[in-house]
Amino acid sequence: MAGSLRALRRRIRSTQSTKKIFSAQELIAGARIVRAQARVEASKPYAREITRVLSALASSASLDHPLLTERPDARRAAVLVITSDRGFAGSYNVNVLRRTEELLSLLRQEGKEPVLYVVGRKGETYYSFRDRPMEQTFTGFSEQPGYTDAQEVGAALIDAFTAGQDDGDGGSGADGVDELHIVYTEFRSLLAQVPVAKRMAPLEIEEVEEFDYEREDREAGRTGDSGVPTSYEFEPSAEALLDALLPKYVTTRIYAAMLEAAASESASRRRAMKSASDNAEELAKNLSRQANQARQAEITQEISEIVGGADALVSAGADD
Amino acid sequence: MATLQVELVAVERTIWSGEASMVIARTTEGEIGVLPSHAPLLGELAPGGVVTIRTVEGDDLVVAAHGGFLSVTPTKVSILAETAEISSEIDVERAREALRRAEEGGDDPEARAAVRRAQSRLQAAGQSA
Numbered sequence: 001m002a003g004s005l006r007a008l009r010r011r012i013r014s015t016q017s018t019k020k021i022f023s024a025q026e027l028i029a030g031a032r033i034v035r036a037q038a039r040v041e042a043s044k045p046y047a048r049e050i051t052r053v054l055s056a057l058a059s060s061a062s063l064d065h066p067l068l069t070e071r072p073d074a075r076r077a078a079v080l081v082i083t084s085d086r087g088f089a090g091s092y093n094v095n096v097l098r099r100t101e102e103l104l105s106l107l108r109q110e111g112k113e114p115v116l117y118v119v120g121r122k123g124e125t126y127y128s129f130r131d132r133p134m135e136q137t138f139t140g141f142s143e144q145p146g147y148t149d150a151q152e153v154g155a156a157l158i159d160a161f162t163a164g165q166d167d168g169d170g171g172s173g174a175d176g177v178d179e180l181h182i183v184y185t186e187f188r189s190l191l192a193q194v195p196v197a198k199r200m201a202p203l204e205i206e207e208v209e210e211f212d213y214e215r216e217d218r219e220a221g222r223t224g225d226s227g228v229p230t231s232y233e234f235e236p237s238a239e240a241l242l243d244a245l246l247p248k249y250v251t252t253r254i255y256a257a258m259l260e261a262a263a264s265e266s267a268s269r270r271r272a273m274k275s276a277s278d279n280a281e282e283l284a285k286n287l288s289r290q291a292n293q294a295r296q297a298e299i300t301q302e303i304s305e306i307v308g309g310a311d312a313l314v315s316a317g318a319d320d
Numbered sequence: 321m322a323t324l325q326v327e328l329v330a331v332e333r334t335i336w337s338g339e340a341s342m343v344i345a346r347t348t349e350g351e352i353g354v355l356p357s358h359a360p361l362l363g364e365l366a367p368g369g370v371v372t373i374r375t376v377e378g379d380d381l382v383v384a385a386h387g388g389f390l391s392v393t394p395t396k397v398s399i400l401a402e403t404a405e406i407s408s409e410i411d412v413e414r415a416r417e418a419l420r421r422a423e424e425g426g427d428d429p430e431a432r433a434a435v436r437r438a439q440s441r442l443q444a445a446g447q448s449a
């Protein structure tokens with residue numbers, strides 16, 4: 001009996017210290033969400049401006065840039081998967097990877113061979129464990145991605161895409177790709193993070209925000225009489241500008257996706273850690289109940305042993 | 321007096337926004353000064369370029385902008401840069417150090433870009449590169 005009491009106490013202690021780790025993780029993740037959200041916000045002005053500039057260009061330049069044109073016989077499609085470096089994040093990685101699998105089988109149905117680019121150690125482990133080839137992996141920044149990280153990833157993807165353009169639509173075994181897809185977790189709210197798959201190239205410029213801008217300008221009453229698109233001067237030529245801008249636009253989108261994913265990762269981690277520490281507390285409570293019972297049982301037994309012993313002595317004395 | 325609404329945005333954050341009387345920048349084609357009611361313009365900033373924003377108070381705000389674009393619309397001027405630093409925030413010692421390191425880096429494109437970045441940083445801080 002004494003042994004089981006000691007074992008119980010040991011388990012309570014270890015549960016409590018695990019709980020401390022969980023709640024520390026929860027706090028860290030909570031702080032990280034706030035920071036990640038701030039970074040998502042901070043990156044928005046640039047994204048908005050570059051979209052606006054691109055839309056302005058798009059209305060002026062002939063749009064035959066390789067990043068914009070659909071390739072008739074697309075054979076290989078790059079898929080960029082954004083996962084986390086660390087676990088402890090609940091179903092975060094599982095969800096992204098599941099969404100990726102869906103996309104991959106869709107691509108295969110369309111007769112395209114998917115090529116994997118993986119961000120995050122967890123995704124890397126997942127695919128290397130299953131012996132699936134990965135073209136390139138990037139790790140070490142999933143929680144706090146910087147723009148330089150996005151540039152590195154973007155450069156690799158755009159290189160592959162440009163290489164794919166040269167290999168013609170025969171597209172045999174060359175290392176280029178004809179499409180770029182991205183799978184990441186969108187941060188809708190603290191409670192909802194949804195894995196999404198998007199096509200990045202050939203790309204469609206999202207013009208929604210640009211529209212808002214024009215209206216804003218009109219409301220300010222500073223543009224001309226109507227919504228006639230402003231005619232721009234270009235320095236250098238519109239085509240050269242498009243060449244310079246499009247890769248940056250792709251990189252910006254990758255960066256935005258990585259920031260969203262980082263916010264989602266922290267949010268899932270916080271949720272997972274919250275339920276883990278709740279569970280640990282529950283467990284500790286149950287265990288201490290058992291421990292108390294065991295302690296009481298032990299005391300009761302000791303008393304009855306003493307009483308039994310005393311009784312035996314008394315009756316032995318009476319016999320004398 | 322008419323003023324320009326200027327917004328200087330880097331990828332990771334908005335660096336500066338406010339009213340200015342003039343913006344001076346260098347595009348790949350050459351030096352350009354933008355005054356209020358300038359014709360709409362889109363330009364690519366020269367690599368390692370320096371942008372000067374003359375605020376309404378008459379102060380010059382010198383910025384090292386890397387990998388950027390300049391967009392002038394009737395309502396505002398936006399300067400987009402991959403990274404940008406205001407001269408007052410630039411650590412001259414560090415920039416010199418970076419320049420020295422980058423120059424030792426040899427001839428690959430990466431090192432050359434680093435050299436240009438460091439030079440524009442120094443130039444913006446008013447030091448000779």
